[in-house]
C-alpha cells in the first residue's frame with residue numbers, strides 16, 4: 001500500500017487569469033469506447049448488434065455480403081442503400097459486414113436501420129428524423145457518398161449523436177464537366193436536334209444556336225464545382241463573373257473571375273450557372289422576383305439542386321420570354337413526374353441528376369466515403385464530418401490523455417453533488433502556457449462525464465453541446481495562462497460546479513463551488529485537488545474520499561478495514577491544509593466496497609465524512 005502526503009496546492013504568482021476562453025464552442029464531440037479500439041476516446045457509441053429490432057427488407061442487391069444468419073460478429077454492420085463503386089465496397093468489407101439494399105422504401109429503411117452501425121446513401125435516400133428515431137441509438141455514422149447533404153436531417157443526426165460525413169471532393173470535376181456539357185448542348189440545341197433527327201427530320205434552320213465566346217456567364221456559388229465551371233468557361237472564351245457571399249476573393253482572382261453582388265450577377269448575365277448548396281437561405285433563390293430582373297434571353301444551367309429554383313417561376317419566365325433556355329440536371333422532386341411541365345418544355349433540356357455520374361467520380365466518391373465511414377467507426381474524427389468539429393489528428397493525439405482526464409473530472413465532480421438543486425452551471429479552467437488551445441474535445445468530454453453520470457443519455461462529440469443545452473447545463477470556460485513554454489498542451493484542468501449542495505463538504509471551495517482539479521502525469525490522468533485539498537491519485541477505477549482529522553495512523557486504520565473486507569487498494573493520498581487539522585484522504589480501490597465496509601470506515605472516530613466515487 002502506498003502512502004503519500006502532499007501539501008495543499010495553491011496558485012503560484014506566475015499564474016494569471018484570462019477571461020472567457022475560448023470565445024465560442026458551438027460544435028459537438030463524439031466519443032466512447034468501442035470494440036474496435038479499446039481504452040481510447042472513440043466515435044462508436046454502442047456495440048454492433050445491440051439492436052433487437054427485426055428487419056423487414058428486400059433481398060440484398062448484387063454484391064451484397066451480409067453475415068450468415070445467427071452468426072455472432074463483432075464487426076460493425078454498414079448498410080449501403082444506394083449504388084456505390086466496387087472499390088469502396090471492397091474497402092468497407094475489410095472492416096465491416098456490408099449489406100447492400102438498394103431502393104428500400106422509407107418503411108423498409110426504418111425497419112432495417114436498427115441493425116446497422118453505419119448507413120451510406122447518395123442523394124435519393126431521405127435520411128430523415130424517423131430514420132434516426134428508428135435506429136434505436138445504434139446508428140453511429142451516416143455517410144453521404146457525394147457532396148449535397150440536403151437529404152440528411154442534420155439536426156436529428158446531431159440530436160441522436162450520429163456523425164454525418166460526406167465525400168466532398170471526388171465528384172467536383174464530374175459535376176463541373178456536366179455543367180459545361182449542359183451549357184454547350186443547350187446553346188447549340190444538341191438534345192432537341194438529336195431527337196429531331198432520330199424522328200426522321202432534318203431541320204437545320206430550326207436549330208440555329210448561340211455562341212459562347214464573349215458571352216457573360218454568372219456563376220452563382222463559387223465553391224469547388226462553381227470555380228471549376230468558371231475555369232472551363234474561361235477556356236471557352238466566356239467572360240465569367242461570380243456571386244458567392246462566402247467565397248475568398250483571392251480564389252476568384254487566381255482564376256481571373258470577378259466576384260460581384262447577386263443583383264449585378266443576375267441582371268447582366270447571358271448565362272447563369274447554379275452551384276450553391278440547397279439550404280433554407282438558397283431555397284428558391286431564383287424566384288419570380290429574380291427572373292424579373294434578368295436580362296431578356298438569359299439561359300440557366302442548374303447542376304446544383306432543383307430546390308434553388310422556384311420551378312413554377314422558371315416555367316413562367318420561359319413562357320414570358322425572359323429565359324430563353326434552361327438546362328436542368330436536378331429537380332425539386334426527383335424523379336420528376338412524367339407530366340412535369342419543365343421537363344416537357346421544348347426550351348428545356350434535362351438529365352436525370354447525372355452531375356456526379358462518371359465512372360471515375362463514382363469510384364472516387366466510393367473510396368472517399370468508405371474511408372470516412374471506416375475511420376468514424378474506428379473512432380477517428382472524420383475530416384469530412386458535417387456535424388462535428390474537425391480536430392486535426394496532431395491535436396487529437398496530443399490531447400488524448402487530457403480528454404480522459406476531462407471526462408473523469410466531470411464524472412467525479414457530479415458525483416459529489418447532493419440531489420436537490422440540480423447541476424446548471426459548470427466552470428472549467430484550463431491552465432496552459434499555450435496561446436492557442438482547442439478545448440472543444442475537453443469541454444465535450446466534461447459534459448459527457450457529467451451528463452452520463454446522472455442520466456441515461458449517450459453523449460459524444462456530435463451531441464455534447466446540444467445535450468448540455470437541452471438539459472439547461474451551462475458550461476463556461478476560462479484559460480489560466482502559464483508563463484513560459486511547455487511541451488505539454490495543458491498543466492491542469494479544473495472543474496467547478498456552482499449553486500449545488502454536496503455530499504462531501506470538503507469538495508467545496510471558499511466560493512462554495514464543488515471543485516476538482518487534475519493533471520496528466522506520464523500519460524495517466526490524476527486527481528490533484530478536491531475543494532481546497534491537494535491530493536495525488538490516479539483517476540482509475542473507483543475512489544473513496546474521506547475527510548478526517550489529520551493524525552497518525554489514519555492510513556493504517558482505513559487500510560486495515562479495506563484489507564479485512566478483501567478490497568484491494570491501488571493507492572492512497574492525503575491532502576491537508578496544515579498538520580493535525582482537517583485532511584482529505586483519497587483511496588483508489590479495485591473492487592467496489594460493500595455498504596458495510598464504507599460504514600466501518602465512516603465509524604473510525606477521526607473520519608468526518610466519506611463518499612464512494614465510481615469513475
Ligand SMILES: NC(=O)c1ccc[n+]([C@@H]2O[C@H](COP(=O)([O-])OP(=O)(O)OC[C@H]3O[C@@H](n4cnc5c(N)ncnc54)[C@H](O)[C@@H]3O)[C@@H](O)[C@H]2O)c1
Pocket residue numbers: 147148149168171172175220221222223224225226243244245246247275276277278281282303304305329330353354355356357
Ligand atoms: N448534380 C450533381 O450531381 C451534383 C454534383 C456535385 C454537387 N452538386 C451540388 O452542387 C453543390 C455545390 O457543390 P460544391 O462541391 O461546389 O460545394 P462547395 O461547398 O464547395 O460550394 C458551394 C458554394 O456555394 C456558396 N454559397 C452558399 N450560399 C450561397 C448563396 N446564398 N449564394 C451564392 N453562393 C452561396 C458557398 O459559399 C460555397 O462556396 C452541392 O451542394 C450539391 O448540392 C450536384
Ligand SMILES: O=C(O)[C@H](O)COP(=O)(O)O
Pocket residue numbers: 122123124145146147148149171353355356357
Ligand atoms: O451532391 C452530390 O454529390 C451530387 O448531387 C451527386 O448526387 P448522387 O450521389 O446522387 O449522384
